[in-house]
Amino acid sequence: VVSRLVSVAVPVPTLGALTYSIPDAMPIPPPGARVVVPLGPRTLTGIVTGLASATPHFKVRDVHRVIDADAFVPPDVVALTEWVAKYYLAGPGAALAAALPPRALTGRVSHFKTSRVAALTAAGRDAADRLAALPRGVDVRAADLPVRLRRSRGRTGTVPGEAEPHPTGCAGLPRSLASLGARQREALRVLASAARGLATSVLSERGVPAATLTRLSALGLVALRDEQVERDPFWRAALASPEDEPGREPTEAQRAALDHLVPWAWRRTFHVALVHGVTGSGKTEVYLRLADAVRRSGRGVLVLVPEIALTPQVAALFRGRFGAAVAIQHSGLSMGERHDQWHRIRRGDVDIVIGTRSAVFAPLARVGLIIVDEEHDASYKQEEIPRYHARDVAVMRGKLASALVVLGSATPTLESYANAQAGRYSLVTLDRRVLERPLARVDVVNMRDEIAAEGPDVVLSRAVRAALAARLERGEQALVLLNRRGFAAAVFCRQCGASVDCPNCSVALTVHTGGSRFRPAAQGARGATPARAETRAGGPGRGDPGWRARCHYCNYAADVPRTCPVCAAPYMTQVGVGTERVEAEIRAAFPHARVARVDRDAVRRKGSLVRTLSRVARKDLDILIGTQMIAKGHDFPDVTLVGVISADGGLGLPDFRAAERTFQLLTQVAGRAGRGERAGEAIIQSLVPHHYSIQLARTQDYRVFFEKEMDFRRAMRYPPHVAMVNVVVRGRSLSEAMTRARALAELLRSRRGFVVLGPAPAPLVRLRGEHRAQFFLKGTSRNAMREALEAALTARADLARHATVDVDPQTVL
């Protein structure tokens, strides 16, 4: 008797693969096919992961329906998600969900999204033609335009607004083209070039709001219809058209890199290469040529980038070089767009996929090359279940597909560089910038000296102010980095010392200027402390609606109190500088400079980041202030100065990667300077200027940093010297969390192959109202840790529900 049992992964985070039977009347679905199954009182869609052989000791239920005769998710991607589920101790359903477009399983059965499309009607086309025929700037008079429009009689169920061209220029026209506003005319002009119409979302990005279309529709000039369209996610990457020079010969270093990498790609065996190329060394050109070679050999290429919205250049370059053969996957796309792209890939319409971390699961066939650009970037780690690291998943996918995996960075993670040193990866080094452009000179300013000279409130050092002034004078651009958003980091009482904390989390609230136009009174001259924030002195907190205290973890917000909530003293003082404060200082110091800010608050609106970045590219901005967002791989040739307001933010954190993060950030941001013809300069402000991560970023000496940091990790037994797992346990009180954590840790301590450290209260001891305790597993055997954890979490499901397991944690807060 042939087994008619299948394993099905269901979109339920904590559940393993479940066994169902296939009724005789149905064909056995292959791995990757979707099936509709009953689960308790529910009915949901799952993915077949394979045949189930065992004779179960529970009653097996029938599959309701087999949706796909063939794999919906490619079988190798199913295998990859099974590996992810195991490695990261997530349920197979959760891992599979990461590989599917959003709501593929949980949404409605219909997977098709429609777009509202606007197109010109006959009358609209007529009107657009007439408008186009008019010379620009001519005042349009009603009498010249014999188009008559009448309002809909409003019969229900019909398209409102029929228009009819009037035979002659007749008097008494109720409406005419002359009455069309500028927006409406613009809409007609834009639509005239799109015979089949344009999606309203596209139109709104081009400055035609939906209201205008509704109005034109009522006038009968535009017809609105709902249509299933192939959405083009590239329209939003308006920055696009970076200067691509495909004809240019690769540099000698690029040639050498390709001579090493291309043969590996031909070999069709699994191999990992680390490309360590300094900022501006032309890694992207290597990727493009390598991708071209692999694509020509009939195999697929997967390109992972940290965040497309931040670095649209790489995607745009690939799109420019390879055109429609490229698909894009990232979180900035609408659900419909992501869905479309996923299906394009699955159908085999493309052979190159570019995307953020989730694209590592793209349903691309015959993968021959996987590129992980900026492999050090923290955004490759997903901080929700399944807590996978896309770089590591990429390596595993390469292994399963016998593909070449290329990891690229100017500041590789210790993990990757250690693998290269150990010979597990090959190492390709590009240690010069293209065209022999020098790396930026980096200076470190000791802020203690500045404080001594200028007072405790100094934000911009004399060196940074002078350098900014020089850039403005020369018409060059500057980036100013501070990796902390908001205006001030905390508010505290100078009488009793109490700080204003989040009621739900164990953190101080951050002061924001709020969404209002309000700018802090920054009337000070050079060296003044424009936004010195004391409530009694007219700073924030005097009931000004612009000032808010916000929690960056749970979004709690309150007005900044003017008196101390504890002792009622009116001496609330702000401490710690954020990007909003930096912006205020710079605007005060350079009132004529064109300044913009980029951080998560400033770019909340869709497209505003792209707009700001393109303003930099167009030289429409002099100074760009921002968080690490501005440190990513941008290529702005006229930026000759990078200022770092404080390099110290990360160094105080109780995180063993603090130094590595600081070194990476400083090296990367310094790499934004001097990429064009003029040399660049970076100035780093710090209270601990002699810290090795700062000093080695100054000399931009990766190798020395690597050796030094590896020594530290070895001595302290931290990754990559050992493997680590972090377990966070939650409870209503800290003692409850600690009790649970102790019980779980005790179950693990009896095992061999690793050690258990803790439990202890987590650094963020309270988060969103929950108390948190944590412990670590450290050891050389991931298998031992995984098996022990699986056993412990299964044995104590009551504890497991309050525990979160993070394998290879990137942050231990």
Add this chain to the structure above:
DNA sequence: AGCACGCCGACT
């Protein structure tokens, strides 16, 4: 994740 069951506060 849902959805049910099951015990403790403020209302018809």
Add this chain to the structure above:
DNA sequence: GTCGGCGTGCTC
């Protein structure tokens, strides 16, 4: 006296 809060358990 009930409605409903979410803690706990279960889903092939």
